Amino acid sequence: MSDQVSNEMLDLDELRAQRASVFHRQLSREPYDLDEAWDFARSNAERCGMAATLARAKSTGDTVAIPRAGVAHWDAQLELMRTLSAAGAGVVPITVDSLTRSLKFEDAAKALAQSTPDRSVLNGYPLLAHGVERTRELISSVDRPVIVRANAIDLRLVAETAFASGATGFVSGPMYATLEYSKLGSLEVSIPNWQYIFRLMGEYAAHGVPIVEDAIGFAQSGTCSVPSLMHVGVVLDALIMAGQGVKHIVPYQMLQGHVAQDVAGCLAVGTLTDEYLAKLGFGDVRTYVASSDWNGAFPSRQPDAYGLLAANVLACAIARTPVNYVKTIEEGIGVPTAAANAASIRFTRYLTHLISRQAASLISPEVQFELELNLMEARAILDAVLDMGDGDPVRGSISALAVGVLDIPFSPNVHVRGNVLPVRDADGAVRFLDRGALPLPAAALRIEAERLASRRARSGSGELSYQDVIDDLSFLEFEEPTLPEGGDPHS
Amino acid sequence: MSDQVSNEMLDLDELRAQRASVFHRQLSREPYDLDEAWDFARSNAERCGMAATLARAKSTGDTVAIPRAGVAHWDAQLELMRTLSAAGAGVVPITVDSLTRSLKFEDAAKALAQSTPDRSVLNGYPLLAHGVERTRELISSVDRPVIVRANAIDLRLVAETAFASGATGFVSGPMYATLEYSKLGSLEVSIPNWQYIFRLMGEYAAHGVPIVEDAIGFAQSGTCSVPSLMHVGVVLDALIMAGQGVKHIVPYQMLQGHVAQDVAGCLAVGTLTDEYLAKLGFGDVRTYVASSDWNGAFPSRQPDAYGLLAANVLACAIARTPVNYVKTIEEGIGVPTAAANAASIRFTRYLTHLISRQAASLISPEVQFELELNLMEARAILDAVLDMGDGDPVRGSISALAVGVLDIPFSPNVHVRGNVLPVRDADGAVRFLDRGALPLPAAALRIEAERLASRRARSGSGELSYQDVIDDLSFLEFEEPTLPEGGDPHS
Amino acid sequence: MVTSVLRRIRVVVGSIGDDIHVVGITLLGHALRNAGADVIQLGIQTSPAEFVAAAVTEDADAVFVSSSNGHAGIFCPDLVAGLREAGADPILYVGGNLSVSAATPWDEVRERFARMGFDRVYPPRTLPDQAVRDLAADLRARGSSDLPEQGSQNV
Amino acid sequence: MVTSVLRRIRVVVGSIGDDIHVVGITLLGHALRNAGADVIQLGIQTSPAEFVAAAVTEDADAVFVSSSNGHAGIFCPDLVAGLREAGADPILYVGGNLSVSAATPWDEVRERFARMGFDRVYPPRTLPDQAVRDLAADLRARGSSDLPEQGSQNV
Numbered sequence A, B: 001m002s003d004q005v006s007n008e009m010l011d012l013d014e015l016r017a018q019r020a021s022v023f024h025r026q027l028s029r030e031p032y033d034l035d036e037a038w039d040f041a042r043s044n045a046e047r048c049g050m051a052a053t054l055a056r057a058k059s060t061g062d063t064v065a066i067p068r069a070g071v072a073h074w075d076a077q078l079e080l081m082r083t084l085s086a087a088g089a090g091v092v093p094i095t096v097d098s099l100t101r102s103l104k105f106e107d108a109a110k111a112l113a114q115s116t117p118d119r120s121v122l123n124g125y126p127l128l129a130h131g132v133e134r135t136r137e138l139i140s141s142v143d144r145p146v147i148v149r150a151n152a153i154d155l156r157l158v159a160e161t162a163f164a165s166g167a168t169g170f171v172s173g174p175m176y177a178t179l180e181y182s183k184l185g186s187l188e189v190s191i192p193n194w195q196y197i198f199r200l201m202g203e204y205a206a207h208g209v210p211i212v213e214d215a216i217g218f219a220q221s222g223t224c225s226v227p228s229l230m231h232v233g234v235v236l237d238a239l240i241m242a243g244q245g246v247k248h249i250v251p252y253q254m255l256q257g258h259v260a261q262d263v264a265g266c267l268a269v270g271t272l273t274d275e276y277l278a279k280l281g282f283g284d285v286r287t288y289v290a291s292s293d294w295n296g297a298f299p300s301r302q303p304d305a306y307g308l309l310a311a312n313v314l315a316c317a318i319a320r321t322p323v324n325y326v327k328t329i330e331e332g333i334g335v336p337t338a339a340a341n342a343a344s345i346r347f348t349r350y351l352t353h354l355i356s357r358q359a360a361s362l363i364s365p366e367v368q369f370e371l372e373l374n375l376m377e378a379r380a381i382l383d384a385v386l387d388m389g390d391g392d393p394v395r396g397s398i399s400a401l402a403v404g405v406l407d408i409p410f411s412p413n414v415h416v417r418g419n420v421l422p423v424r425d426a427d428g429a430v431r432f433l434d435r436g437a438l439p440l441p442a443a444a445l446r447i448e449a450e451r452l453a454s455r456r457a458r459s460g461s462g463e464l465s466y467q468d469v470i471d472d473l474s475f476l477e478f479e480e481p482t483l484p485e486g487g488d489p490h491s
Numbered sequence C, D: 001m002v003t004s005v006l007r008r009i010r011v012v013v014g015s016i017g018d019d020i021h022v023v024g025i026t027l028l029g030h031a032l033r034n035a036g037a038d039v040i041q042l043g044i045q046t047s048p049a050e051f052v053a054a055a056v057t058e059d060a061d062a063v064f065v066s067s068s069n070g071h072a073g074i075f076c077p078d079l080v081a082g083l084r085e086a087g088a089d090p091i092l093y094v095g096g097n098l099s100v101s102a103a104t105p106w107d108e109v110r111e112r113f114a115r116m117g118f119d120r121v122y123p124p125r126t127l128p129d130q131a132v133r134d135l136a137a138d139l140r141a142r143g144s145s146d147l148p149e150q151g152s153q154n155v
C-alpha cells in the first residue's frame, strides 16, 4: 500500500497483515481461516448465490425484490427470513444491529442475551455475537441467497464474518457509510477500511465465491436529493470497489416519488456506472441496477404507506430494474413485523408483475428529458472529481470533498460543506435550489432554474428558501382530505 | 309519447299518468308529492349537492373519490357513510340491495327485519323498506352529497324514492342495466322505464335540484372489453339521458389494468360524450368523466388487491378524471367492512394526490396511440348505430342490437348476439379477437391485428382462441412468486 | 381438452334468485361440458321453481346452484324444499359467494348450507376442475355404473 | 418566524449513542432557535458522557435527547445517571422513535422512560412546536422569571 490513500489495489501481504491486526485489536483472536471459509462459501454460493440470481433477472427482465430485516434472536431471524422467502423475496437480508456496526460487540452480546424470539432489544441481528457457525447454520436453512446489510465506517469484521458465514451480498461503501452515516469519520480514514473489505471480496471472487456489493453512493437518506448528485456517489463507490477486485456491483437509485425522474434515475445510474467503470479499465465488472424505496420519512398510516410504495414500484417497474429494495408499510412506525414485511414484498411483486410487462408503453418524453439532464450533470461533476485526483477516484473524492466540488445536503458528517440545497419543483421533481460549489454546466443550471420557476411562481414571495426545503420533508405526507368542498372531514 | 320507443322527450302528462300507474301497481299508493319533494330536495342540494361538488373538482383538476357501500340496517348505513366521509370520500353512496332492485320490496323488508347493525342479511340498503322519511334523515345526517346506486331494468320507484329523499346522484341507464345485468329484459322494455327516470330527473333539475346521472354504458363487468366498445354504450346512454332533460352526466371508464390504454379511455370517453351530445343538440349538458376501478374478479390477498387498485389509481391520476369510483381491498372476498372501504378510499386519495400533480410528465406516446384508435373505432360504431335509427339513438340501439352492429362479449342477456370476443395483447391491452358484426374501419382492424401478433407469437399454436379469453380472466391475479430461480417459494 | 369423466351425466347449472353474476356459471358450464357432461345452462336470475322444473323435466343427475351476490340464503331454502316436494334427488351443489359480509367465517357458512340439504358447499374461487372431480366421485359413490373407473380419471 | 418565547434559554440537542438520524434534531434545533433559544447542537452519535459534559459546561436549562434507531433504552440510563452524578438537573426530554418494534405499545414505552427520569417522553412525529410550547410551560413552572407571561405566548 502506498502511504497516500489511492485507488491502487491493496497488496495481498498488506491485506494479511491488516487482517491479523484488526482481528487482534477488535476481537482478540486470529483471523478466520480463509481456505476453510472459501470451501464453505463456495458450495453455499453454488447452492444459492446472489450474483447468479441477479444475473438471471437482468437477462430475463425480471426484478428481484429484496426486503430489509433483522432481529436479535436467532430463531426469530430464521423465521423472518423464511417468511420473506415465502412472500416472494428473491434474496433475503440479515440487517445487522447498530451496536455491532459501532464495534460494540460485547454490548451487542449483552443486548442479545436480553432478547427473546418475541422481543428484540436490538435493531438488527448481532452478527459477531452469533458468530460464524451459528450464522452458517442460519444461511444454510433458507432457500434464497443472503445479503448482509450494515453501514458504518469500519465494518471489516462484520464483512469478514458475513462472507465466512456464506453471505453472497453486502451493502454500501465509503461514500454512503461515511458522509451519510457518520459524524466524525473522514474519507481518508474510512476508504482504507472499505478497501480492505473490497479486497477481501475480490479474494473470495478469485476463489470461486462471487459476492455482490451494493453501491449506494449519496443515496441521500432522510431528505431528497438531486439524482445526478446521488449518481456521482454511486459511481465513485463503484470505482473504489472495482479498484480492489469486486466484480458484481449494484448501482443504487433511491426513489423519491416523482416517477418520471425516478425512472430516468434508474436508467442514468446504470449507464453512468458502466461508462465510468469501462473508462477506468474495469470493463469486466457486472452491474445490476437497484431501485430502492424512498429512504426518508414514511407516512404512518398503512394505506398511505402502500400509496408511497406504489409510486416507487411504478418507477422500478417502468425502468425494469433487476433489483428492487423494498421498504414496508410499517416503515413510518418502527422495525416492521414479519407480516408487514411480507405483505410489502407481496404488494411489490404483484404490482411489478402487472406494470413491468407494460413498461415500454409508459416511457414518457419527460423520462428522456430527465435522463439527459441527469447524465449531463453527473458527468460534469464526476469528470471534475476525477481530474482533481489525476484520474484516481479516491484521491479525487478526498480533494473534491474538501473544496465542495463534492458536496451533499443534510449530511451529519462534519467534513461535508453542506452548501448544496435540493428543493422540489411544482411537480415534485428534485432540483438544485443552491448548487454550492458543484461544477454544473451552464446549460444544466439554466434548465434547473426554469423547472423551479413553476414553484417559485406559486410561492408567495416569488423566492424559494430554506423553509421550502423543510416543507419538502413532508412532500410524501398527505395529511388531510383536501376535498373540493373543503371543510372538516372528521366532523 | 309516440307509440314506437324513441328518443323524444316524454310528455309531462304522460309522465304523470305513468307515475300514478307505477306507484299504484308496485306500491299500492299515490305517487310522492313532487312539490313537497322538490322543496326538501332543493334545500338539501344547496347544502350538499353532487353536481356542485363535481363541477368544482372538474374546474380545479381535483378528483372526487366515491366508494360503493350499502348495508341493510339504518344505523349501520349511517355509520358506514360517516366513516367513508371521514376517510376522504367526496360523495357517499347508498348501494341498494338486489331484492329491492328486483321489486321484491316485501321480501327486502323481511330481510331487513332479520338484519342487525352488525349483521346484514341483504347486500345493500333496502331503500323502499326504509322509505322517504328515514332516508331523508339519513342523508341529512352526513356532510357529503349522496349518490344512490342500483342497477336493474325497472328502477322507477327506487329513483322516485332516492330523489325525494335527497339523493343528488344516481347510477346507470338502459345499456348497462339491461345488457349487462338482466337475463330476459329487452331494450324496448327497459328504455321507457329509464326514460321515466331521466324525465323525472329533468323535472327535478327544472325545479332547482340538479341530479347527476352516471352513464356506465357497456362497462363490461366481470371480464375485460375493448375500450371503444365500452364508450359506445356510454355515449348511447348519455344521449338517452339528455333526451329526457338530464343535465349532469358522468361518462364512465372502467379501468382494466393496462395503464396507457386506461388513460386513453378516460380521455376518449369524455371527448366522445361531449362530441355526440353536441351533435345531437344537447350542448348544454355538463359532463364529468369517472374512472372506475376494475369491475371484474379481484385477487383475494390484501396486498395484491392494493396492487390492483394502485394500477387503477395511476390511470385515473394521469388522466386527471374528476371522479374516481373506488373498489376495495376486500372486493375479492365479500361486501367489505367499513374499515376496509375507508382504507381503500384513503389509499386512493393518497396516491391520486401524489401522482396527479405529475400527470403531465407521465403521458406517453402510447396514450396518444390508444386514444386515436379508441376514437376511430367508437365513432365508426356510433355513426352506424345512429344511422340505423335515422339519427335517433334509441331506435338505432334497438335495431343495431338485433343485427349485431351493437354487440358485447359475455352478456347474460338473451337478446345480445355475443359474437364479439375481447382478448389481451402481450402487454395486457385489450383488443378484438373477434369483432362479430361490429362495423370497425379497416385501419382499426389492421392495428388490432398487429397488436395481437405479439401474443399470438407467444402462444403455442400461433393462433389465439376462446381459451385465451378464459385465461385473460385471471390476468389480474398473480398467484405464485415467479422468482428468477424458480422453485417452490413456500417450502 | 374434452375428457369423458362425466359422459352422459346431465347437470343443471344456473345462478339463483336475483343473482346476475354470469362469469362463474359460464366457466362451470364449460368445464362440465369439457368433461363430457350434458349441461343444461339456465343462466342468471333463475328462480328456485325454475331450478326444480329443470331438474325434473331434464332428469338431472346433478344440480349446480351458483350465487355470488350474497342472497343465496334467501333463495336456496325454497329450492331444496321444491326438489323434495317434487321427489327429485339429484346431487346438489352450491357455490359462488354465499355470505354477505367479508367478515363472516367460512365454517359458519358451510355449516348453514350443509344443514339446508346441499351435498357439497363450495367457498369462493373453487376451481371448476374441483367440482368435476367431486361430481365424478359422488356419482361413483351413488353407483352410477356408466362412469369410468377411478384409475381412468384424468381430469 | 423568530419569536422570543425561549429568549436566553440554553438547550442542548443531539442524537444519543450509536444513532445516526440527523433530520429530527436538525428540525428541532431550528425550531428552538426560531423560538429564541441558544441551541447547543451536538449532532448525531453523541455519547451519554458527551451529553452530560455539554449540559454541565454549557449550563443548560434543558437537554433534548433524540433517538430514532431503537437503541434509546440502551444508552439513556447512563445519561440520566451521569447527570445525577454531576449534580445537574436540566429539564430533560426524550423523543424520536424509542422502541424497537412496530408492535410495542406506546404506553409501555412512555412509562419506561418516565420511570428512567425524563420529564417528558415524546412519541414519533412530535411537532417541534409542541416541544417549544412544553418547554416554555415547564420553565414557567420551574419559576424561570425571564420568560414572557403565558398571555404573551405566540408560538
Ligand code: B12
Binding pocket: B068, B095, B097, B098, B101, B123, B180, B181, B221, B222, B223, B295, B296, B297, B298, B299, B330, B331, B332, B333, B334, B335, B336, B412, B473, C018, C019, C020, C021, C022, C023, C024, C025, C027, C028, C064, C065, C066, C067, C068, C069, C070, C071, C093, C094, C095, C096, C097, C098, C099, C100, C101, C122, C123, C124, C125, C126, C127, C128, C131
Ligand atoms: C364481476 C362482478 C360483478 C359484475 C357482474 C357481471 C356479470 N354479469 O357477471 C357486476 C358489476 C354487474 C356485479 C354486480 C353486483 N355485485 Co358483484 N361482483 C363481481 C366480482 C368483482 C367478480 C365476480 C366474478 O366474475 N368472478 C370470477 C368468477 C370466475 O368467479 P366466481 O363467480 O366466484 O365463480 C368461480 C367459483 O366460485 C366457482 N363457482 C361459482 N359458483 C359455483 C357453484 C358451484 C356449485 C360450484 C361447484 C362452483 C361454483 O366457479 C367459478 C370457477 O372459477 C365479485 C368480487 C370478486 N370476486 O372479485 C363481486 C361480488 C360477487 N359482487 C357483489 C355484489 C354485492 C354485487 C351487487 C349486489 C352489488 C353491487 N356491488 O353493485 C350486484 C349484484 C346485483 C344482483 N342482482 O345480483 C359482492 C357479493 C358479496 C356477497 N356475497 O355478499 C362481491 C363479492 C363484491 C364485494 N366484495 O362486495 N358484480
Ligand code: B12
Binding pocket: A068, A095, A097, A098, A101, A123, A180, A181, A221, A222, A223, A295, A296, A297, A298, A299, A330, A331, A332, A333, A334, A335, A336, A412, A473, D018, D019, D020, D021, D022, D023, D024, D025, D027, D028, D064, D065, D066, D067, D068, D069, D070, D071, D093, D094, D095, D096, D097, D098, D099, D100, D101, D122, D123, D124, D125, D126, D127, D128, D131
Ligand atoms: C431517514 C431514515 C434513516 C436514514 C437516516 C439518515 C440520516 N442521517 O438522518 C438512514 C437510511 C441512514 C437510516 C438508517 C437507519 N435506520 Co432509519 N429511518 C429513517 C426514517 C425513514 C425517517 C427518519 C426521519 O428522518 N424522519 C423525519 C424526522 C423529521 O422525524 P423524526 O426523526 O421522528 O423527528 C421529529 C420528531 O420525532 C421530533 N423529535 C425527534 N427527536 C426528538 C427528541 C425530543 C426531545 C423531542 C421533543 C422531539 C423529537 O422532532 C422531529 C420533528 O419533526 C425512519 C422511518 C420513518 N419515520 O419513516 C427510519 C427509522 C427511524 N430507522 C430505523 C432503523 C432501525 C435504522 C437502522 C438501525 C437500520 C436500518 N434500517 O438500516 C439505521 C440506523 C443506524 C444507526 N447507527 O443509527 C427504524 C427505527 C426503529 C426503531 N426505533 O427501532 C425506523 C423507524 C425505520 C423502521 N421502520 O424500521 N434511517
